[in-house]
Amino acid sequence: MSLQRWLGDARPAPTSTEFRSLEVRCDDWREFAKDLAAAGGRLLALWGTWTSDQEKFVRAVAVAPPRVLLISMRLPVDATDYPGVSDIFPSANRLQRAIFDTTGLRSSDPDTRPWLRHAAWPPDVFPLRGGLLPRPVDEPVDDYPFVRVDGDGVHEIPVGPVHAGIIEPGHFRFSVVGEKVLRLEERLGYVHKGMERRFAGLPILEGHRLAARVSGDSAVAYSWAYCQAVEQMSGQPVPTRAAWLRGLALEIERISNHLGDLGALGNDAGFAFGLAQFLRLKERWLRAVDDALGQRYLLDFVVPGGTRIDLSAAGIIAIGECAEMLGKEVPALRNIYEEHAGLRDRFSGAGRLDPELANWLGVVGMAGRASGQPLDLRLDLPQPPYEHLGLRRCVQQDGDVLARVTVRFDELMESLRMAREMIAALPSGSHATSLPVPAAGSSAAGLVEGWRGPAVIGLEAGPGGSIRRCHPQDPSWHNWPALEHAIIGNIVPDFPLINKSFNLSYSGHDL
């Protein structure tokens, strides 16, 4: 059987990005998942919907380039359970547990531990079913059943949720012998803010502000993905100039994050010089962006129909000059990193995630490309402006910290090149257009390759121009489990370095 039979026609694979909606019956869900996996498809998002009319759905977004599949499975009237697929797509394990925590729809898979719910709300209350929520218990602390590792000399190191540095909260439970890590188990959900519930009922043309704050470091990726979904529902394409400005903003965001990470990675390997140099460059970049677009981080730049403001001639100069400066400075620093024996020693072989395992886990984005997983939505789902920019796919096979550093350097240089090309060839015209309000009941998905990986928005329109359901899915969902594998056999002091090399989002994951 092949994926083709689910698509309901015999058309050959399209040559440009094609969004397809399909409905799959509960009985066929696992067969479909197997065919999707066999066709090299990637599960990018999975969420549950329990409507006010008591209709129940499990929905998914998958890519089988250049197709994007928006899949919907309607549950029978009297059913609240559905077939689990975590043996086919491992990241579905946590996604399915989160679906239960928020909607009460239970997968048939054996791991039924809560995931996003700690103790802030009772286990029989489901925040995404609508209605009022009771005031939760006073002391929201629970006893999560971590998997214990037994054996001679094995002990546990609990870390978090409040970490020693300036980073987001989460809990890591290490089982170690001496310094060697036997097992890491993550526990996330500490920054669960109830975003999906917050989305419900918002005016659909204003949801981009919340979407931008799913994960602040990926604001452009999420606000663009959100707007992409709204624009699909409206059937209104954005002006070409707006698409180019969004592409520029997305690469600006990638440059900012890669600069910061490359410095932090040097620092975590004991090379403070790297942190000082890269943060100096990042600050100059942020100021150039601020001069050009009025914000250091572009949290409110992408809006439905286009961009909030246009890029002025002075802005083009500010970004162009800074990008040119970085184009010279970064290779010089890269040369220093590459020739530094101590750095090479720490980076090389640390936190290795081999391509076979990465493929099975469904690792995506920058970390995926460092482990031989080529998916890059900018190339695989061609859309303006990327189809004109000749982006080079940056892939490494080694899957260690060094590979993730190398991919960052390669992508940083590509982004700088593309940023300069975009401002040089920026199409004329308007930077925004007004959008009609999407019809109630319509749904769409938005997908954007952010700096960390694919940022996905699943959106369903409600009555009166409101949001019925908005589900953001961060690439971190697929990559957090990979970190648990990458750390095995490494020493505890290398964890900060390995963790930073992935730099996954807590907020984007916890929702």
Added chain:
Amino acid sequence: MLKTLHKIVRTGLVTEAPPPADQELRVRAALESGILQLLGRALCIRQVDAGSCNGCELEIHALGNPIYNIESLGIRFVASPRHADMLLVTGPVSRHMEVALKRTYDATPDPKLVVAVGDCGACGGVFGSGYASLGAVSNVIPVDVVVPGCPPTPTRLLEGILAAISSDRGRAIARADQ
């Protein structure tokens, strides 16, 4: 090694020659004398992310870059609340971080200062309050200074930290040290 040293020598000037009439510089100068006068030693800050989208953390990180160079002002970020004079808290406070934040506050020795950071730390921001969010930091622990912004710039953050150590409660810390 030679390239590294060369780079250090070549870039050394960047920190020391900020543009004239730069508001940042004015903040830093005032801050330095304020700290010397009131504290007479390093101010130690423990940062707590109690539910932020991580945007505020990006700008808090920037305080450590060579341009703002917060350590040169005698301020540093510490790993334990036991070593801290000040908590720099981003919000909104999630229900799941409520206990951790309270415990962090309790673990910080008295007298202590709390600076709530960002629109979300100030009032809940775009996330507001709900079944999983308690909104403003001041809904959970006492707050001395609020630095709004989404995210606030490093300069605004410095201004907020300055405001905290200039307050009456800041003087209480100074007296306790004498």
